Every structure is written in structure tokens, then in C-alpha cells.
Amino acid sequence: MSPAATTASDPAEEAFAAGLARVLDPAGWDLLQTLPPYTEADALALGATLRRAGHDPELVAAVLTQARLRAKGAEKFGEFAHSMLFTPRGLEQATRLPVAALHARRFLDAGVSSLADLGCGIGGDAMAASALGLAVTAVDRDPVTVAVATVNLQPFPSSRAVLGEAEQADLSGIDGIWMDPARRTVRGPARRLHDPEQYSPPLSAVTALARRLGGGEQDGPLGVKLGPGIDRDALPPDTETQWISWHGHVLEADCWFGPVRTPGVAHSALVIGSGGAALLRDVEESDPTGPAPSPVPDPVPGPLGAHLYEPDGAVIRAGLIGRLARDLDAHTIDPTIAYLTSDAAVSTPFAHGYAVRHVMPFSIKRLTAYLREHRLGRLEIKKRGTALEPEELRRRLRPRRFGDEAATLVLTRIAGEQSVIVADPHAREGGPSAA
Structure with missing residues (x-):
């Protein structure tokens, strides 16, 4: 073509x-x-x-x-x-190959042998699935994209790229579906779409395809890549959605239907870092015969302890703050802020930890005096729950004039009051482990 x-x-x-x-x-x-x-x-x-x-x-x-x-x-x-081969937009939106391999592994473990990749883009997910031995039919509605995907799938003779629309795809001989709907506007300046019914195809059409693949009575093995900012209330029932974080950046939320979902799990967070991958679920052990899990409630706020924890974005998006707080024996510092605190220093792949050095009400004058006294000139500045941007604060403080000592400043709310926490990051030892 x-x-x-x-x-x-x-x-x-x-x-x-x-x-x-x-x-x-x-x-x-x-x-x-x-x-x-x-x-x-x-x-x-x-x-x-x-x-x-x-x-x-x-x-x-x-x-x-x-x-x-x-x-x-x-x-x-x-x-x-x-x-x-690549297109600029296709490369920007493509799934990273290690993450695409995780998608493919779900299908392989569920016994899928022939996969339709609907909305295949440049073919990254199709390549990963093909490399694991699945026969892939990659479908996209853009001729240029199909030409690129055809080249990228050449090493895999059992896979091919074809031109077509996702909703009208021929599913004969197909026993699994992977979908990556378009989540950006196509006219005018590109912007992300947050309502899944504005995706192309919309999430309701994806749900219908899962039921069609399952023969009309139940969902077939289907996975769909969603934007990480999707509202959890918009997710289809009886599915598992997993938020994936890659070295601190939340990349996507993958919704899994039928045999490729984890029984009994509704929300999970997969955190991938330099040391490996760690998985946090809304239930410790999945039970396919038991009732749907009840989420662990958010903890009751309390005073700032000796250590502050910044949960990974995937944990926050998945609504697993309560689960993480329970595991760390920690609590929040404000009902609207996703920082956790405790008196214990705990190593976890699901949050970055900081030893609290000092806390004070927010005041430029008071903070300046503290930095000068402690010769703090090398600052990492973080914020949550405040309108002041880190670079604006850095401009106003001009910290390099104070000295060469280092610290982390956390601008946030504590019990409703704007505050500054001065802290030192925990040493990061080892890598993530499954939990």
C-alpha cells in the first residue's frame, strides 16, 4: 500500500x-x-x-x-x-516496548493465540505480541500508519497490518482484542480527551466489542489502553483497570475484560523502576468466587510524623492511598492531600520517602531566614495543594546565595494550613518488589 x-x-x-x-x-x-x-x-x-x-x-x-x-x-x-519506521505522532503515542510486552503476556497467559490490535498505530503492541508467538492482525484507519506498521511487522510472518475501522473489524479467527483508541482531538491544536465517550472509538463501543468477542453472553479477552486521568466512576463494571507508572511517570490505565482480567481485582497500580516492577492491588489475594472487593478507605488525617511519603502517581490514580497507608501504618496530613506520614522510616516501591527536618507555616521571610541559617542553597522543591509554582518560589528565594547544603522543600497543606516541610530524601536501596 x-x-x-x-x-x-x-x-x-x-x-x-x-x-x-x-x-x-x-x-x-x-x-x-x-x-x-x-x-x-x-x-x-x-x-x-x-x-x-x-x-x-x-x-x-x-x-x-x-x-x-x-x-x-x-x-x-x-x-x-x-x-x-515511524511517524512523529505515532512515535509520541506508541507504547514502550517493555510495557507492550506486559500487555501481550496477559493474552498469552489467558490462552489467546490470535490477536486483533485495533488502532494499532505504528505497531508497537503488535510487535510485542508477535514476538511472544501470537498471530496479530493489526488494524488502523490511516493508510500512512498502516504502511509503517507493515514494515515494522515484517520480521513476524504470522502477523499483518490492514486498513480498516476498529468497530467494523473482521473478528473471524480472532480470540483476543487489544485496543488503543485515539484520545486526542484531530482538528485544531491537539489536546487530550478525558471523557472516554469522546475517544475514537468510545469506551461504550469497546465494551460492546468485548461482549461480541465473548459471544454475547459474557466478555471475551479484551484489553484497552485508556488515558491515566480517566475517572474511575467511568470504568465498565466487572473489569480490572491497572495504572502503569514508568520511572515516576504515569503512562496509561489499561482496562481488562473477561479472561484477561485478574479475578476479584478492580483497581491496581504497577510501578516500574530501575530495580524492577511492583504491583499493588485493591485486594491482597484475588478470589474468583468471592464478592467484589471493598476499597480500603482513605485514612483519617493526623499530625505530621518524622517521615513524609509521596505516593507514586499510579497508586494515587488507582485510588489505593488507603491500601498503601494501611501497609505503611501511615496517615494523611490533610483530607485533600495525597501525602502520607508516619514516625517510621519504611522502604517501599510505591512511595518516595523523606525524613522531616523542620515544618513551618508558609512565609517567604521565615523560609529565607531558615535557609540562610542552615546554608541550604541546593533545593528540590515539590508542591501539592498550593498555587505557588516551584520555579516562582525559587526565583523569589534565590537559594544559591545561602550556601551549598541540600534539602527538599515540600509546599503543601497540613490540617488546612499552607505549610513548608523541609526534608531529606530517604536513600533508595534496591528495587521494587511485588506486593
């Missing part, structure tokens, strides 16, 4: 499609494979060298664009990026 068949009306997208068509020609593909590793500093000189060698300027621009995207894609796809 020629990517030049795109229906996009955006001139930049049309130009990209035309360039991609040149790259997919044998001469263009061969030229792309001969390029050295891309560096921004050398790009202009390399382009000039290629043009002097007689290569068409438009082809040179197209292959350099792919080389640049491959270099950027290595952060998500590792060494595989160097043999892939």
Missing part, C-alpha cells in the same frame, strides 16, 4: 506521506540503511553530503527524518528502533 494514499488534509502530514513513499522505494530504503547513527549536530553536514552525491533533496530530507525518528524511538524501542 502506498502511504501517499493518505486522506489527511494537513499539508505537513501530506508532505510526510509523500516523503515516506520515497523511503519505501527500494532506492530510498537502501539509502536509509546506509546512514550512520543520527546526531543532530551532524545532520546538516550529512544532508549536504548526500545531496552532493546526487541524491534527490526530497529523498534526503525523508531519510534524515526517519533517521532522526529512529534515534528518538530508541528510548521506547531500544535497538529495535534502528530497523523500524
